[in-house]
Amino acid sequence: MTAQLLFADRLYDGERAQTDAAVLIVDGRISWTGQRSRVPGEAKGANELRTPDGTTLLPGLINCHIHLTVSGGPDFDVETRGSDAELALRATVNALRSLAAGVTTVRDLGAPTSAAIVLGRAIAAGELIGPNVIAAGRGITSTGGHGWQIGRQADGPDEIRKAVREQLFAGASVIKIFSTGGVLGTGAHPDVAQLTLEETTAAVEEAHSRHLRVTTHAHATKGAKIAIEAGVDSIEHATLLDAEAIRLCKDKGVALVPTFAALKAILSNRERLAPDVLARASALTERHQQGIRDAIRAGVKVAAGTDAGTPFNYAERFGTELEALVEIGMTPERALAAATSVAADVVGRDDIGRIRPGARADLVAVKGDPLSDVRACWQVAAVWKDGRSVPTTSAAARRA
The missing domain is CATH 3.20.20.140 (Metal-dependent hydrolases)
Known part of the structure; x- marks a missing residue:
């Protein structure tokens, strides 16, 4: 079993926003999400990560x-x-x-x-x-x-x-x-x-x-x-x-x-x-x-x-x-x-588009607050696909 605990200063889960949030990812799926102060015992021993400073975590x-x-x-x-x-x-x-x-x-x-x-x-x-x-x-x-x-x-x-x-x-x-x-x-x-x-x-x-x-x-x-x-x-x-x-x-x-x-x-x-x-x-x-x-x-x-x-x-x-x-x-x-x-x-997919238990851990962190200015979504700081960090700046992925 691979477990990661991802902390985010700001998070939009697809339906509502929250601050000081945490997301527990187990084997590529979201197991729990909520306030950082209420991390469950099952997160003990998980690899702890933070989204980059000044970013907002979104569903992919x-x-x-x-x-x-x-x-x-x-x-x-x-x-x-x-x-x-x-x-x-x-x-x-x-x-x-x-x-x-x-x-x-x-x-x-x-x-x-x-x-x-x-x-x-x-x-x-x-x-x-x-x-x-x-x-x-x-x-x-x-x-x-x-x-x-x-x-x-x-x-x-x-x-x-x-x-x-x-x-x-x-x-x-x-x-x-x-x-x-x-x-x-x-x-x-x-x-x-x-x-x-x-x-x-x-x-x-x-x-x-x-x-x-x-x-x-x-x-x-x-x-x-x-x-x-x-x-x-x-x-x-x-x-x-x-x-x-x-x-x-x-x-x-x-x-x-x-x-x-x-x-x-x-x-x-x-x-x-x-x-x-x-x-x-x-x-x-x-x-x-x-x-x-x-x-x-x-x-x-x-x-x-x-x-x-x-x-x-x-x-x-x-x-x-x-x-x-x-x-x-x-x-x-x-x-x-x-x-x-x-x-x-x-x-027609219930395993994507929301940060909630059971969903795939497809996530993106963008610089700034897209809930105030959607143009923040142009500034991608990090992407996770099935809980794994993927490149965002490779030559293959960016048009010159």
Whole structure:
């Protein structure tokens, strides 16, 4: 048995803050947490550690939307056409970059190959260092629809069911579908609904029968409403939701992952991107922000995800999404919850996202107090994965 007792001047456990805290870690799991003055007898003999001075201890952050096999180059289509070896290498490097940024769990929502699934297995087996990987394999889209570069093209309920089964057979731990067109690459416009109700229902029924969650790419209201009616668990982007769609999300418990970082990265690099991409992104931004504000006010669950891998949207820049959530009106504490406890609920994991007994000892210490200023999350001082300290400044983990 390996036991560690970690002391922290400040701690946010995913739901509340405390000071003068301690966390007992036994064999990579949290055994106890509470006030330093109340350390239990079972901690006797544990190796005692302290978080760096001036830091706050958090649950490991969760990025609910990433594409590990692409690295944020200006042309998404080109990056997805890499060789199998290139895609696998990118996935490994981007996983390390995420971990160095304090992100101890990522949800990969579409890749041209099974690289992210295989990487997740290797990390889980202890063969490689990296975050927990929840991977969808190939996303499922209509023929020629948005996402075809990282997707399995399918038409009709039966073919959709087969596509879901293929991802399950490959080892997917979540199913991703594309309900509408998108901003990047060739394919349908964001307003276009790509999948019918019957097709979407087939995907949801097949995934849920295997106890897997379904999340969908949806910008416009029509496609989003179809997905909500079919029973999806969450919506990625949720850019153009109207009041009825927001009400349906609340009533049916459908969560949103806004991925503000993706549009921010595009609009910050106007001179380097194609005019059609800029036009689509510019048209969406204001409505996107207002729609998510309305959803938050309505009590819809909102989790953090960056869509990293899209142009100039890098795996290690998770802090961009936290800042964006605060910019639209979340408190810093609520933004942190969106990246920890709420995110864990959205991805369906009860062993991450909170500092509590039974959870994995996935932890991050950041300089300063992110409950006052969420930008503190950019300053990662230490990361623990399953109770083990991992590098945060290696050349492999930091982009020059």
